Amino acid sequence: MSIILDHVNYIYSKGTANEIKALDDVCFEIKDADFLGLIGHTGSGKSTLVQHLNGLLRADSGHIYFDGEDIYDKDFEMKKLRGKVGLVFQYPEHQLFEESVFKDVCFGPKNMGLSNMETEVAAYEALKSVGFPEELYYVSPFDLSGGQKRRVAIAGVLAMKPRILVLDEPTAGLDPEGREEILGMVRDLHDMQQITIVLVSHSMEDVANNAKHILVMDKGRVFMEGTRSEVFSRVKELEEIGLAAPRVTYIMHMLKDKGFDVDITATTIPEARDSILKAVKL
Amino acid sequence: MMDITFGQYYQTESRLHRLDPRVKLAGTLIFIFSLFITQNISCYIIATIFLICVVLLSNVPPLMILKGMKPIIMIMLITVLFNLFLTPGIPMVSFWRFTITEEGAKNAAFTAVRLMYLVTGSTILTLTTSPNNLTDGMEKGLGFLKLFKLPVHEIAMMMSIALRFIPILMEETDKIIKAQTARGADFESGGMIRRAKALVPILVPLFVSAFRRANDLALAMEARCYHGGEGRTKMKPLIYKAWDIRAYVVLLCYISLIIIFAIYNPI
Structure with missing residues (x-):
């Protein structure tokens, strides 16, 4: 299940005075079982980009291929794509509407045309995989805490059994504990069920600790693309567009300047620890 | 839209x-x-x-x-x-x-x-x-109605809030429609009843968010000691x-x- 974007352009309010080029010649590929981190400044086109991945927005020019099929083909079934590419919006808890948690999670699979039985099984599995406590399945979603609501909303997307899960700022507005819970859950989905993940985030730490590949957006363009250490080793360039590397990377750079032989491409705390220990022992 | x-x-x-x-x-x-x-x-x-x-x-x-x-x-x-x-x-x-x-x-x-x-x-x-100007004008222009115990300022305030909320709620509607579409919701096909039913997943979150915003705004206004029009002066x-x-x-x-x-x- 790969997605290929081929020279995708998208313009907001086309033909008016306040025309904004949100995506400018974007090309990249999301490979099967990848964990892609998407970073960029506010207004860099991240959210616009992810809405193209399941066909919510239609590119003004360019092509998007899902598993080799052009999604703008006339006989391409958009609904099927939306089931395969699950998109979790920012503050997804704002989309809850049913009278019970379980019913709300059933909404997606039911729309996919599954039978009642299959729908319920899918909803149950989804709630299980986000670690939602069973005794709350039939509580109104509006009575839950913020973090729980978000889990339910993510389960609502997961219940469609997507192969690619796109999360737009899934940790926004959560406390550190809630953030770690959500990110841990996303990691589990990736590791246990081999779901391809696209994680949009502001937080360099969140991306550095989880993603395999990173895509940096700036002003609607792909600014940088590569593995985690490739991207974060170009700190200067990231700073130029108002981003930063994870704090760990800065510490490693400082240590290097002080004459320690450490690996400056370390982006997570365990990597840094190993590298520092190695350098000190020498 | x-x-x-x-x-x-x-x-x-x-x-x-x-x-x-x-x-x-x-x-x-x-x-x-x-x-x-x-x-x-x-x-x-x-x-x-x-x-x-x-x-x-x-x-x-x-x-x-x-x-x-x-x-x-x-x-x-x-x-x-x-x-x-x-x-x-x-x-x-x-x-x-x-x-x-x-x-x-x-x-x-x-x-x-x-x-x-x-x-x-x-x-x-x-x-x-601009909506603010418009309600200002109404408040001042219809100020004489205060003599008849009409809460002119409050009505003007309500109007300006309502006007201010139109674009916000439109944006919100757009977001919710997209979120539900991403979950496979279909608003275009089916008969009248099916289409009306398809609106529930939009309207419920929309109302919830409108109430939440109203609540937040009321709290923010109270935190700034808003207590109606009496003795209130204008910056401009x-x-x-x-x-x-x-x-x-x-x-x-x-x-x-x-x-x-x-x-x-x-x-």
Whole structure:
């Protein structure tokens, strides 16, 4: 299940005075079982980009291929794509509407045309995989805490059994504990069920600790693309567009300047620890 | 969805934009009044010239104003047809069961022009006056109603909040529609009942978010010690300038001209 974007352009309010080029010649590929981190400044086109991945927005020019099929083909079934590419919006808890948690999670699979039985099984599995406590399945979603609501909303997307899960700022507005819970859950989905993940985030730490590949957006363009250490080793360039590397990377750079032989491409705390220990022992 | 011109503000620099909102409110009222006092062609010529001048002064692209006509096309068509066929009088054309009378044709034409001018006039008001300015103008202009124990300030505040919330709720609606579409919701196919049912996943979150926002706003206002209009001063109080007085004079000339023409009917 790969997605290929081929020279995708998208313009907001086309033909008016306040025309904004949100995506400018974007090309990249999301490979099967990848964990892609998407970073960029506010207004860099991240959210616009992810809405193209399941066909919510239609590119003004360019092509998007899902598993080799052009999604703008006339006989391409958009609904099927939306089931395969699950998109979790920012503050997804704002989309809850049913009278019970379980019913709300059933909404997606039911729309996919599954039978009642299959729908319920899918909803149950989804709630299980986000670690939602069973005794709350039939509580109104509006009575839950913020973090729980978000889990339910993510389960609502997961219940469609997507192969690619796109999360737009899934940790926004959560406390550190809630953030770690959500990110841990996303990691589990990736590791246990081999779901391809696209994680949009502001937080360099969140991306550095989880993603395999990173895509940096700036002003609607792909600014940088590569593995985690490739991207974060170009700190200067990231700073130029108002981003930063994870704090760990800065510490490693400082240590290097002080004459320690450490690996400056370390982006997570365990990597840094190993590298520092190695350098000190020498 | 974002295509509604009626009631929207168009940000630009023009004399009309800078005019005191009270003058614009009075002007709109006078203009509407002038459309309804007479069925005299010469008066409509004056009104047309006046309207064109105002549009030119407003610096708003005329196309934008014409777009404001869209939502009323249906109403206009219905009223025109009713007037055309149902006014009794001297028959002009008749076929099968329908007769068009001279009076009918005249009535239809006048109603169409009236409705068009009415909408254009009020659209220009909202296009050139920011919602805040508009409610400020209303609050001050209708201030005398306080004597009759009418909570003018509170009504004005409610109006400005309501106006401010329109774009926010539209954006919210857009987001919710997208989120539910991403979950496979289908709003386009099926019969009436299915489509109505398909709205539930949009309306419930929308109401919830509207209440949440209202709650937050109420809290924020209370935190800033808002307690209604009593003793409240403005940061930018409305004060008439020379240009506003001149505009009043122009308005006075306009309405006198209309009244004179309506009485003496030269054409």
